Amino acid sequence: MNISLEDSICVFEKDINNDVLLTWSFPSIDDGIRQVVLNRTSLTQEKISLSFNFSKYKNFWIYIYTSYISAQESHKETFPSNLKRVVAYSICLVRNNFNPEKYGALAQIMSNVYQSTGDCSKLLECHLRVINRGQFDIGPLGKFQESDYDVRRSYLATSIKDIITLFGDEIILIWSAMIMKKRIVVYSEKMSSLLKVIRAFPLLVSHRQNWNILRPYVTMSDLELKDLTTTGIYCAGFTDPSIKSHEDYYDILVDLSSKDVTVSSHAKDQFILGSFHRDMLKYFNAALEDEEINDQDVIKGLVKKTKELLTKLETLKEEKDGKQQITQESLDARKLPNGMAAFIMSIVNAEGLNG
Structure with missing residues (x-):
């Protein structure tokens, strides 16, 4: 054996x-x-x-x-x-x-x-x-x-509606970070709260079915921080408040103690909210208001809206070097609203649309 x-x-x-x-x-x-x-x-x-x-x-x-x-x-x-x-x-x-x-x-x-x-x-x-x-x-x-x-x-152990309620309108920043595959750090004083909340974040991008992005609990030891940085993209949880002062480890910081979501200074241009973000936020709020909509309905709705977004992005492809792809140059030529081009390119890279 x-x-x-x-x-x-x-x-x-x-x-x-x-x-x-x-x-x-x-x-x-x-x-x-x-x-x-x-x-x-x-x-x-x-x-x-x-x-x-x-x-x-x-x-x-x-x-x-x-x-x-x-x-x-x-x-x-x-x-x-x-x-x-x-x-x-x-x-x-x-x-x-x-x-x-x-x-x-x-x-x-x-x-x-x-x-x-x-x-x-x-x-x-x-x-x-x-x-x-x-x-x-x-x-x-x-x-x-x-x-x-x-x-x-286990994937559904934490209610996604509870997570939306917890963060209110700032849920859109967490959704954006997840859809763009950005580095997320979650801080909580309590281990139980940390683990309950962080495990639900992959539900926001349920079409990927990927819980391996989670690093639910990390200490500030050099060995663990080195491992974290080598993974590239992650959703990592900490109970040590000193992580909050280390912007180099995250693109957004989710503080469960204060229920605040903070975008790091180096990532602000990638978190400019546009029309699609506003539409998605309306969906989150509508789901909370409708008591007949359960967690699985919310997840199915998220998958549907994500697929609609990806279908729209396919229409932006233009031929370059013998293949259809989305480039920064083609997006700039369309004179998109401020921040939208960066958002689109992040999703293109996250979803491998040019692969």
């Missing part, structure tokens, strides 16, 4: 002396992945985030479930002896696909198993059963059935 890095599981523990160690992994993970996973567990921080989080590094999705061990629990006679000096631990799963609900449920059950037994071989048993059979049942500690977690439900 060949187990790859994309199917890794590891356990980090924090003890009563505040030391944090990788106590077990299968298969072994390299130093880079280990440091990134450790950063994202929050175990090295003074305040531990006792919750589930998901993130991405390189091509790997990282799912982390962190639990606290109370003094009362650890003093029970039946409590595993190897965990009696442990105050918190994280079960970390490395995978190659997006499905927070699936891997969150799996990590939580594994956390139950670990706190109950302290036995990593039991984690390995669950791990291998999922890989080979897609299921396991360990009685009162939990039952997992892979087929229960359709990834399409």
Whole structure:
């Protein structure tokens, strides 16, 4: 059986002396992945985030479930002896696909198993059963059935109407950044709010069906920032407020704490709103006002309006070098409204219309 890095599981523990160690992994993970996973567990921080989080590094999705061990629990006679000096631990799963609900449920059950037994071989048993059979049942500690977690439900876990309501008219800036494939940074004080909101952004360009653009949670470590910049285009989440002063990492900044969307100084000429933006904003507002329109209706409407836009852009193609394409020169010749040419060229590049 060949187990790859994309199917890794590891356990980090924090003890009563505040030391944090990788106590077990299968298969072994390299130093880079280990440091990134450790950063994202929050175990090295003074305040531990006792919750589930998901993130991405390189091509790997990282799912982390962190639990606290109370003094009362650890003093029970039946409590595993190897965990009696442990105050918190994280079960970390490395995978190659997006499905927070699936891997969150799996990590939580594994956390139950670990706190109950302290036995990593039991984690390995669950791990291998999922890989080979897609299921396991360990009685009162939990039952997992892979087929229960359709990834399409994970795509729709956050209501797009809630996102539109949250940002009001500024949703048009987020939509513009997504359709033009610009760099988006989302900041929130709370991890839960960050992950809930950022995962919905790809729904704004649902015709692409691409959640790989997400980097839901990134720390300010040099290793992670270097990885972020090498991806080129991204929608990245941070809980460190210092990211707000680093305009070189984003084209727009979405601040969930203040509900403000800020366009960076170097990208302002690409975010000049025109007639199509106003039309799209009317669509967003109309969708909110109509209670009979659900999230899937909104998404279908967005796909339809995007296809209408792309069809219009096809009519702007002119022959150059033996093929039909849209050029900056041809757009300038049409004397389009201020900012429209830049918007069109960004979409042409994002959608590969000249390919």
